[in-house]
Amino acid sequence: MLGSASLLTLVTLAGLVAGFAREWLLVANWGAGARTDAFVIAMFLPEAIRSMLAAGLLTSSALALWQGRTPVQRSHWFSQLSMVLGLGSVALAALISLASPGLVHLMGPGLTAAQQADTVGALRILAWSLPGLVLQAWWAVPRQAAGHFLLAGMGSLLYNLPAMLYLAWQRQQSQEAMLSWAFVGGSLAMGLIMLPSAVQSGLRPVSLRGSRATMVELGHKLAPLLGSALAGQGLTLLERIVASYLGEGVVTAVNLARKLINLPLIALQSLNQVLLSLMSRSENERLVLLKRGLAAVTVVSLPAAVGLMLGAPALVGMLFPKVQGTAVVVPLLAGYAAVLVLASWNTLLARYHYAEGDTRGPVVAELRGSLLQALALAPLAWVSGSLGIVWALLAGTLLTGHRLLRAPGLQQGLGLWPQALASAAWLVLAWWGLRPWLSSDAWWQLAEAAAAGVACLLSMAIWLRPWRLR
Structure with a gap:
């Protein structure tokens, strides 16, 4: 148990360090003020979804369903849900992009009109990181069921690395739009690195006929976990809303404090993933x-x-x-x-x-x-x-x-x-x-x-x- 968790910790720690480096570069280049506050709020929805998926939202709900199927059944089930989740994530990205003005007003009511405009522009781009995030998390299910965690653990590094490199390259000249596209590129890399493994696990083009039953089955397992995860992210959003009224830079300060505290939490997250697999078996x-x-x-x-x-x-x-x-x-x-x-x-x-x-x-x-x-x-x-x-x-x-x-x-x-x-x-x-x-x-x-x-x-x-x- 401790050995597996240690290996996963080492792999994921690189991603967490890259994530903190990106936050450090953002504050160092833009300052802990209004501009950074606006981008941190734009990042909330993609980061919330990524955090829920990284915490095992899909794997915790799907492991028992995977284990309860024969190898032939697994291939069809896995492929069908890959298509459903992929199409659903694209639809969700389009919805968030279209609804971004209202969402920004909800997430940052204390921002000025100029800040809200910047936040809307960034969120419209960042929304398109969702398909890569969702598919990466789903394609990790067969590997975690087999006790293999390292490839999925590289997701955080791939997601944060393009943004970190862009901020290090452009520094004060970095712009919100290009930084947002860097995150989208990182999310695509997360999915692509899992694709060969997903194909080995049985991913094939299949018909969507009968997918409603499999989605309902997964939904029954997913709904309680999703409710818990949404409650946690809702509280994080409430923190951002309250912080937006406490003065310029407080949103950034709360975000930085949470990022710093995540550094030791990475070992705990790795241990939790390994323990869930062991306790399930x-x-x-x-x-x-x-x-x-x-x-x-x-x-x-x-x-x-x-x-x-x-x-x-x-x-x-x-x-x-x-x-x-x-x-x-x-x-x-x-x-x-x-x-x-x-x-x-x-x-x-x-x-x-x-x-x-x-x-x-x-x-x-x-x-x-x-x-x-x-x-x-x-x-x-x-x-x-x-x-x-x-x-x-x-x-x-x-x-x-x-x-x-x-x-x-x-x-x-x-x-x-x-x-x-x-x-x-x-x-x-x-x-x-x-x-x-x-x-x-x-x-x-x-x-x-x-x-x-x-x-x-x-x-x-x-x-x-x-x-x-x-």
């Missing part, structure tokens, strides 16, 4: 695998959270030394880091439900947590400014985790309370005990934060030893 060992996964997640996420909390000022200062408006990223990054451990547990607990065939339970849990977060977001942002976004996220994450732990198979407990208390102790020690004593020099501060993270990693690894759990 190992019914008798699901609980053992879940305990090992939770221990591994804690060992990865807690040190990352401690390091990010302590190193946020130095990290932001070093990444954007001459960019105005990035100071607000520091408290946001520290706050998101504190939620990192809880969010990683929730994701893994949801995968356990999926492996049990329960797609409704995680959706109900997610919706309740999302509702609490949505209700708390505006009032807390009004009271605490941008930090209110973090407090609302923490409240929703706690409620979601509480609901996920109420599954019948988990009533005997997972031993999470000791891990939760240890995590809380480390985070309290980092924020109130260590942070005031850190050096004011950026390099020393970053080194001290890294040292604290390493100390946390070693102590938790020695204690939990996830590689030895049985």
